[in-house]
Amino acid sequence: MSSACPSLAIVIHTEEEFAWNGGFYRSNNQVTHGKELTALCERFIAMDAPVTFALDYAFVDSEEGKKVIEHFNANHQGKVEFATHLHPWVSPPFDEDESEKEEVSNFESYPGNLSKELEYQKLSALTDKITHVSGQKPTTYLAGRYGIGKNTHETLLGLGYRLDVSISPFTNFSHQQGPDFSHCNNDVSTTDGLCYIPHTTAVLSRIPLVANLFNNNPHWFEKGLQSPLTRLLMKVARVKKQRLSPEGFALNDMKRVIRNQLKLGQQSFVFSFHSPSVKVGLTPYTQTAEALSQFEHDTLALLSWFKEECQGKIILAKDIRV
Ligand SMILES: [Zn+2]
Numbered sequence: 001m002s003s004a005c006p007s008l009a010i011v012i013h014t015e016e017e018f019a020w021n022g023g024f025y026r027s028n029n030q031v032t033h034g035k036e037l038t039a040l041c042e043r044f045i046a047m048d049a050p051v052t053f054a055l056d057y058a059f060v061d062s063e064e065g066k067k068v069i070e071h072f073n074a075n076h077q078g079k080v081e082f083a084t085h086l087h088p089w090v091s092p093p094f095d096e097d098e099s100e101k102e103e104v105s106n107f108e109s110y111p112g113n114l115s116k117e118l119e120y121q122k123l124s125a126l127t128d129k130i131t132h133v134s135g136q137k138p139t140t141y142l143a144g145r146y147g148i149g150k151n152t153h154e155t156l157l158g159l160g161y162r163l164d165v166s167i168s169p170f171t172n173f174s175h176q177q178g179p180d181f182s183h184c185n186n187d188v189s190t191t192d193g194l195c196y197i198p199h200t201t202a203v204l205s206r207i208p209l210v211a212n213l214f215n216n217n218p219h220w221f222e223k224g225l226q227s228p229l230t231r232l233l234m235k236v237a238r239v240k241k242q243r244l245s246p247e248g249f250a251l252n253d254m255k256r257v258i259r260n261q262l263k264l265g266q267q268s269f270v271f272s273f274h275s276p277s278v279k280v281g282l283t284p285y286t287q288t289a290e291a292l293s294q295f296e297h298d299t300l301a302l303l304s305w306f307k308e309e310c311q312g313k314i315i316l317a318k319d320i321r322v
Helices: 034-046 057-061 063-073 116-134 150-160 208-216 219-226 229-237 252-265 289-308
Strands: 007-014 051-055 081-088 140-143 189-191 194-196 201-204 240-243 268-274
Touching: 007 034, 007 219, 007 289, 034 051, 034 063, 034 289, 051 063, 051 140, 057 063, 057 116, 057 252, 063 081, 063 116, 063 140, 081 116, 116 150, 116 194, 150 194, 201 208, 219 229, 240 252, 252 268, 252 289
Parallel strands: 007 051, 007 268, 051 081, 081 140
Antiparallel strands: 189 194, 201 240
16 A cells, blocks of 8 residues: 555535436436435534535526535635536526426436537536536536536636546446446546546456456456456456446455555545435435435445545645646
8 A cells, every 4th residue: 555645525416306217307406415415414424524516507507506515615615616517408598498307318317428519608607607507616626427428528728617526437338328337447647737637447357357357457347347258257257347336346355455555556546426326215326214224334334444544635636636
């Protein structure tokens, strides 16, 4: 393990309560989890863990969303960051002919697939909205559905962004018309002053050498899954991909991700979840009161463990130094 102090940013995909797997509709813009989100983030801040809210238009435009922003602005200036999260299907400008009930295609649900002009217009309108409501101009971007595209870099530079956290390592969304990150590991990079820090994701194996191989050759993971023989070998070596998130991953899984990545020399971590997961029944991860209390327990326990056992610091996304 390196002697430098590792850092972790809590990035919350702060958004409306859309039906997962239920299509993308402009009319799906309800936000009823503001109180629960405030309560959980108060617990983070009480343990000196600042929070980055990546806000989408429906959230910022909702009454409950505005209350969350006002609350943290009034009580915890400097302990929160307001970043930008673009869900194109609820973010203006809209095509005048489009009905509110009309489903946005899978292709157009990834903002990076929009025309350069439309991606810019939506991102610019959302940036202005967040600046107006929060009083802070956002400089960190998280694309909805991790959907950065060929024009996004230039658009972000034009709007004054400094950091992008949309990369989802070892993952290929192209089968659903999304971006292909299968060639990416967790490496941080900077181009034209815009820094890219991936959402922390590890390929683990019970054989450390195998985990190292995948880290050095990220595209092997996707390739390996395609052939029955390599899939079998990967099963034998217990190769699996895990994200640094309490959504679908238990406390020990998340600790394994961090331990594995620290060994590989990673120093900057992005821990994430979706804001509706903080209330029972809104996402697949917290369908019962028990599941929600496990989610909260695992999250808080991981953050304490990172600070105490890994001598880590929890910081805002914009403060990650690379
Ligand atoms: Zn989202």
